[in-house]
Amino acid sequence: MTGALLFGLAGAALVGCGVYGLLTAPGALGRVLGFNILGGGVFLMFGVVARRGAGAGFGADPVPQALVITGIVVAFCATALAVALLVRLCAVQAEAARGGDGDKET
Amino acid sequence: MSLIADAFTLVFVAAGIAFFAAGTLGLVRLPQTLSRIHALTKADNVGLALIVLGLLPQAANVLEGAKMVAVWLLAQLASGAVAQVMAEAVMAETKATKDAAPPEEGHP
Amino acid sequence: MADLLFAAATLLLLLAAAGLAALWRAGNDVDRMLAVQLLGAAGIAVLLLLTPATGDPALLDTALLLALLAALAACAYRAAFGPARQKAGTPPAVPRP
Amino acid sequence: MSALLVLAITAPLLGLVPLLLLGPRTGERAALGMLAVNVAITAGIAERVAQGGRALGYVVGGFAPPLGVGLRADGFSAAMMLMAALVLLFTGLFAMTGPGDMTRKVKARGSAGMPATFFILLLSLACALNLAFLAQDLFTLYVALELLTFAAVPLVCLEGKAGQLSAALTYLLFALFGSVLYLLGVVLIYGLYGTLDIAHLAGLMAQGTGGATAGAALALMSAGLMAKAALFPLHLWLPPAHSGAPPAASAVLSAVVIKAPLFLLVRLWSDLAPLPLTQVAGPVFALCGAAAIVFCGVVALAQERLKLLIAYSTAAQIGYLCLMFPLAASDDGPWSALAWTGGTLHLVSHALSKAAMFLAAGLIAETMGHDRLSGLGGVGRVAPVSVAAFGLGGLSLMGLPPSGGFVAKVMLLTSALQQGAWWIATVVLVGGLLAGGYVLRVVVIALQHPDSDAASGRGLPDARECRWRALIALALAFGAMLVGFMPLAPLPFLDIGRPVTWEGLLP
């Protein structure tokens, strides 16, 4: 059980890392990475909650584990959407910088 | 019987770790990226092979042992190919910098 | 026996971490990618060691996945930073029309 | 077990199939049909709740809540659902390809219908909102919030301009930060109680076993919801996102999207948290709300662009709901019930009036070719219906009779005075004055004689507002006025099904 506690502390520290990344990142990509680290820490804490709830023949409470899987997929979707926005933004800005013909689209 | 199996496992795992250590050392000490790739791949493959070999007696059943071997084969294949990809990336990058460095603005 | 296997896994992890740290500070980005590959290889070995140590055969599936996806990162790196990548200062590559 | 609750969530999704498989026109018609069906379903739910006098419940998959997830509609959620469904339907009608749109293709800026993507997002919003109002499981609510975010963010940047893209990115990052905080709270709650069902949690929390951790969890969840609702210190993303989006998108974003996290905030503190904790947290929320009303109201006064002005007004108006928390939590019999009714009515009337105003502003901007206030002199002549819709919507923001805003603010004011909360009463009044300032400023400019607008040196354009679209905005504004004919008393409908329990709802 103490092993789970260690990971719980690591999860808390990861949340701290993620917040630091969100606060200090110079660009949007850095913030996205910070968000991912933060999310990883939160998920890890959920995993610890699951591990502590081991019983009934299972090594861990399966409910939080299932929720974490859902959460990881959602977090990935968020990352991908943010990245797509960022890529498009960079392209539009680069176009505008090159010739200012970026606003001819409707 | 299990004592012999355990001893076998320990010897081979220890040897595997030694190879990993050698690979890591090479990775740190070798001067060029290309040679580092070489060191990494070789050490990994041999180290992993020794560990898999050592763990085979510990496998609960034949299927588990077969899966271990499958993991090793897959890792072998992947790391060989990855080494190629990375080496190609190094070549491409050095070529790009070489191309880009000498001429001032003469690039099409 | 399980303890010894755990000790071996710890040793591997430490080795990978040491290699990682050294490469991270010294190298260029390809070297950093290499460091990640090293980590992946050590991860596979660790998972293999933990399988008998914990008695959970499902860990082998994780190792299998790790071996499979190590290649993905390398390929993605190569695809993203090929020679067509301009040097600093030029605008980013626009997608093909 | 009421099947309507399941239909409320799934019916909007069914509309996605034709949108993704068939042509845009067919898909658009199917989408509007589904939005109408959604109104019918939510009206049916509201009617059942009112008739039965008790909440409706549904247990998905047949596994009762501690293990499975349940849906539940009480009076409060039924009212919110109906409001959201109406706003979505009207916005959908506003955004559809109209009779003249295909022929006027040449007019690049013209009010052609929105692309098919818009309708996909609108239907997804309907699903997400209904889920947020119905779900009783904290993790299902997390999924609902994510669904809402993923439907709302692309709405901001449908046109792909640089400003919109960066506003959407900021919005997404804020929303994601909010989700993570909310999820962290959920993790702690599960660690404490081993369940995420609101009814079960309310019982467990009332026993006071959680201690400081429970408080921390609620605080984290609230902070996350505040980031998503753009409540005062976390409102920075709202003005660029809501003002930059196309008008139909701005309308739903401002009117209903931010209402879901606000609703959950109310749910959290009135149904989940034990009363002593709510009484501690109430003043903090009220303080944030007061700051939002005053600060964002003043900033709105200083805006030079119509849509930005309306967006800042949204950030300010959110504050009124937060004033409700200490008043409703005071356990002061009829006066706290009055505050509760006032807060809810404010949510509803603000949604209707703000949708009307954003749609009207969009039409005004389209007619004039810009939305700079200094150049809008005399716009009342070319866009009379839009200006009327804007003015009527503004009535509700100012809190003048007859309007929903008036009734809501009077209720909050009465409750505050009766409970001796003078500072809240003052804030309500100051907020009304500020709203009066920025709404009247626009109306006065719009009604000016065009010639008096010498500074800009440009006359009125030949274009005319799109009449049927303006009428839709006007209808929404009238809806906000209709809310104003409520009696000035606690509404029993809103109290149906509280406190939250599954008793009598499970099979």
Place this chain on the structure above:
Amino acid sequence: MSLVFDAVLCLVLLAGALGVVTTGAARPAVIAFIGYGLLLGLAWVRLAAVDVALTEIAIGSGISGVVLLRCVRALPAEPLTPAPNRMLKPLAAVVSITIAAALAAVVLALPEPAPSRAADVAAALPATDLGNPVTGVLLVFRALDTLLEKVVLLLSLVGVWALSRDPACRGRPAPLSPEPAPAPSAFLARVLAPIGVLVGLYLLWAGADHPGGAFQSGAVLAAMGLLLVMGDQIRTPAAESRGLRLLLLAGPFGFLAVGFAGWATAGVFLGYPPGAEKAVIIAVEVAITVSIAVTLGLIVLGPPAGEERP
């Protein structure tokens, strides 16, 4: 001894996370993030969560890595750094350390014995005929969450496609590399992808009774698809293709159809027909695996580039 291993793993994990957030440049930060994902996968294994570990390795590290590396390419080489505030970093450090310490205190204060739903799941699982409790929670007990999460996935693809220059979202997404694939990448794709597809199918098949399932399998299949695209073995698919759209819809709407069918067969929405639970659950899993694979792959590939001109 296992405690020592856990402690070392936690420390390395933290070092990786710190590496991500303190490395100033984008490319090293993303590379560090890929390594961090691998370590997180190991941590999940140690928490007796092999299902999560598989998901984390496949999605959190593998596919996320592709997305992020691609993003680095698109960023301008010299990021516009705002004038760095001297106070920002120490202040941020203080804030983050405070938050981490508070959370650590909360973790230490969690109640003992821990509350758990494990017993409920164990009691209800036999009725579903599944051996893997996590699959049971995902597809039976909390099927509504999973169904809606499929919609989230679809919606994020809609969001990505909405960024296309073509408002009607036609055409193919740009390939991941602007140039033809080098020989080693092509070789890797040709050799590894078929094996990977087998592994993906194996995870799907195993998922009913052992760790694995639709998410993990879909992610592996998507990764293999991306590998093939990066190796120039297949073209990116055209967004307007009717077949592709059907594949996208198969998962969420197949699941929804099964949910409605449950009304008829089990008397409740998202119920499974008594006696045929496992067969129907596996059918649903197959449908959502296909949709997850296609959706994840397309999300990574990005918005379609508009209609092709011959």
